[in-house]
Amino acid sequence: MNTRRLLLPAVLLWLAACTPAAPPTGMAHAPAAAPAAETVVEPPAERCSDRSGWNDPATPLRIHGNTWYVGTCGISALLVTSPGGHVVVDGATPKAGGLIVDSIRKLGFDPRDVKAIVLSHEHFDHAGGLAALQEATGAPVFALAPAIATLRRGASDRSDPQFLVLDPFAAVADVRRVPDDGVVRAGEVELHAIPTPGHTPGGTSWTWRSCEGQDCRQVVYADSLTAISDDDYRYGDDAAHPGYLAAFRDTLARIAALPCDILVTPHPSASGLWGRIGPDAHRPLVDAGACLAYAQTGAERLEKRLADEAARAAAPTP
Numbered sequence: 323m324n325t326r327r328l329l330l331p332a333v334l335l336w337l338a339a340c341t342p343a344a345p346p347t348g349m350a351h352a353p354a355a356a357p358a359a360e361t362v363v364e365p366p367a368e369r370c371s372d373r374s375g376w377n378d379p380a381t382p383l384r385i386h387g388n389t390w391y392v393g394t395c396g397i398s399a400l401l402v403t404s405p406g407g408h409v410v411v412d413g414a415t416p417k418a419g420g421l422i423v424d425s426i427r428k429l430g431f432d433p434r435d436v437k438a439i440v441l442s443h444e445h446f447d448h449a450g451g452l453a454a455l456q457e458a459t460g461a462p463v464f465a466l467a468p469a470i471a472t473l474r475r476g477a478s479d480r481s482d483p484q485f486l487v488l489d490p491f492a493a494v495a496d497v498r499r500v501p502d503d504g505v506v507r508a509g510e511v512e513l514h515a516i517p518t519p520g521h522t523p524g525g526t527s528w529t530w531r532s533c534e535g536q537d538c539r540q541v542v543y544a545d546s547l548t549a550i551s552d553d554d555y556r557y558g559d560d561a562a563h564p565g566y567l568a569a570f571r572d573t574l575a576r577i578a579a580l581p582c583d584i585l586v587t588p589h590p591s592a593s594g595l596w597g598r599i600g601p602d603a604h605r606p607l608v609d610a611g612a613c614l615a616y617a618q619t620g621a622e623r624l625e626k627r628l629a630d631e632a633a634r635a636a637a638p639t640p
């Protein structure tokens with residue numbers, strides 16, 4: 323006999339028991355950010371590590387104050403909350419969109435209270451889940467001008483250094499330009515956009531203030547800074563993409579100079595996040611030198627990349 327058939331009704335009953343009853347009529351609607359931060363139950367975290375896969379589910383957890391980790395073990399996504407509405411930062415991979423929504427719910431927040439979505443850069447591993455996130459939340463995606471067409475198409479063009487090796491992703495229906503003052507707002511949340519082109523043309527870093535009682539910190543979600551490309555692209559070929567290398571160097575200087583208490587990066591391993599949050603944390607979360615160190619690593623890699631390009635160009639053709 324199939325035991326699954328016997329078990330199923332029991333599971334359905336249990337699920338029904340877990341579904342909250344509708345509020346009695348006449349009851350005031352709950353405020354947008356239903357649970358107060360203090361009442362949110364923080365479950366024990368999964369053991370994510372630098373070797374985790376991009377789609378490995380992670381237990382959502384608080385990073386600091388109103389800033390929560392809702393990504394997978396291998397790709398970051400953050401939720402920044404306020405009583406008047408929330409912002410999601412990054413959509414991670416195509417498979418991660420649903421996991422991010424689950425994580426928001428697990429923390430006790432309502433995905434429909436997400437009023438804005440922003441992203442680091444227009445690649446499938448950070449924008450792939452945006453369409454699903456948008457569907458679940460109804461929130462617009464805010465992006466800088468160079469990323470908008472790519473997000474609407476779900477595909478990059480030759481202005482992206484990795485164009486020839488990138489996977490497409492689900493096109494995003496409602497993409498809006500970041501307001502002219504560079505601030506995306508939702509409720510009391512204010513996320514400041516910092517244009518950081520280089521890894522992609524539309525690369526964007528984000529910064530905001532997070533307070534835990536009197537302990538207020540500047541969070542920086544710094545975009546990927548790696549100079550990496552397909553075989554056709556050369557960062558040093560200024561004729562092919564005028565000004566792009568100079569803009570990349572400006573990006574590195576901008577990140578290095580940011581007020582930066584807590585650094586988080588789209589690839590958590592790039593900023594050693596699992597050594598700073600979760601069950602295996604052994605280093606302080608707050609490190610005022612983190613952005614500088616991150617920018618220096620990016621700059622070294624860019625200079626090495628340019629040297630390699632020059633060496634290849636100078637080598638005699640076989």
Ligand SMILES: [Zn+2]
Pocket residue numbers: 443445521546
């Ligand atoms: Zn990328």
